[in-house]
Amino acid sequence: MKAILFSGQGSQYVGMGADVAGAFPGARELALHANGILGYDLLKIMSSGPADLLTQTKITQPALFLHEAMVLEVTNIQQTVQAVAGHSLGEFSALYAAGVLSFADGLNLVKIRGELMFASGESTPGTMAAVIGLDDDVVANICQEFGRQDNHIVVPANYNSPGQVVISGSRELLRSILPVFKEKGARMVKELQVSGAFHSPLLLNVQDEWTSAVNATQFNDPHVPVYVNVSAKATTDRQELRRAIIEQMTSPVLWTQTMQNMFKTGITHFVEVGPQTVLQGLAKRTLTDVITEGIDKVSDCERYIASRENHE
Known part of the structure; x- marks a missing residue:
């Protein structure tokens, strides 16, 4: 089919x-x-x-x-x-x-x-980043542990393929936790050129x-x-x-x-x-x-x- x-x-x-x-x-x-x-x-x-x-x-x-x-x-x-x-x-x-x-x-x-x-x-600055080389649940757990501070949030946004997840959220918080994904073994972490935190509560x-x-x-x-x-x-x-x-x-x-x-x-x-x-x-x-x-x-x-x- x-x-x-x-x-x-x-x-x-x-x-x-x-x-x-x-x-x-x-x-x-x-x-x-x-x-x-x-x-x-x-x-x-x-x-x-x-x-x-x-x-x-x-x-x-x-x-x-x-x-x-x-x-x-x-x-x-x-x-x-x-x-x-x-x-x-x-x-x-x-x-x-x-x-x-x-x-x-x-x-x-x-x-x-x-x-x-x-x-x-424009009103709520957000961004997204691709995380390559980690299992979905590892990415989700990192977001759960580090991606909630005050009114700021980072969440998984796109589960694209095994080992490729895009995260989305508050711009400064997301950028601040990107090194955590590398520390946990991500092969690549790259911020995307987007104008907001798509597919997120923002x-x-x-x-x-x-x-x-x-x-x-x-x-x-x-x-x-x-x-x-x-x-x-x-x-x-x-x-x-x-x-x-x-x-x-x-x-x-x-x-x-x-x-x-x-x-x-x-x-x-x-x-x-x-x-x-x-x-x-x-x-x-x-x-x-x-x-x-x-x-x-x-x-x-x-x-x-x-x-x-x-x-x-």
Whole structure:
């Protein structure tokens, strides 16, 4: 069985999606539709940057959603898979692929999400760091022991693959406890270039606004199971998906467990839709005997379309 995995923040690059929009009229129309919803030329920023603008979370989030939606528009791969999942922001692309959200509603939600997360980081300084080479429970225990001081907190935010956990929290406290992970045997500890403490309780300061935005949006039942970040389980219930999207902002991404659960149900072929190959790498580090491929550029789209036509 086959599933689509949708990339999240950190995989963006200047130029992403530009070739797809240039080669396929359907993708170009989607980009123009996005400009109308957002009120600015998103494809221009995706195409030409500058990089520091593209990496602002309020721009990055709509950009990734548009890129992934354009690939779906061109390939229709969503009609050929048995499940979908998205890493953090990618979960919105998964909901779009499964028919839960319309393009306009999905883009509007990620626009709001990006703006709220940016605002949260401005008012409550936070950051994130990757911890490589420690077991999940060791990372969690260090956060529990050292990551709570006064009103400051550090928590596990992304369980990406065995031995790779991203932590998130108050900027100064997180930076102060990074040496503890090295002392406990971490192979690498690296602060990430992000504008806030994503997937942590620090985002509770925008949770009410986020909940209102999600509750005001129409959710449909998916036509294919969606594995959600907050539980790592599949669901076809729209209200469960709504709750998961609300909780996702302040909860950890259980990606390792998601991959393992998909594999247990017989999914052995993973297609990453989105820029670069981050999720393919995580899948290979988590599972054995799986097929991974990616669809990012025009050449990838053309390869997939040709492959599909050869099998019809």
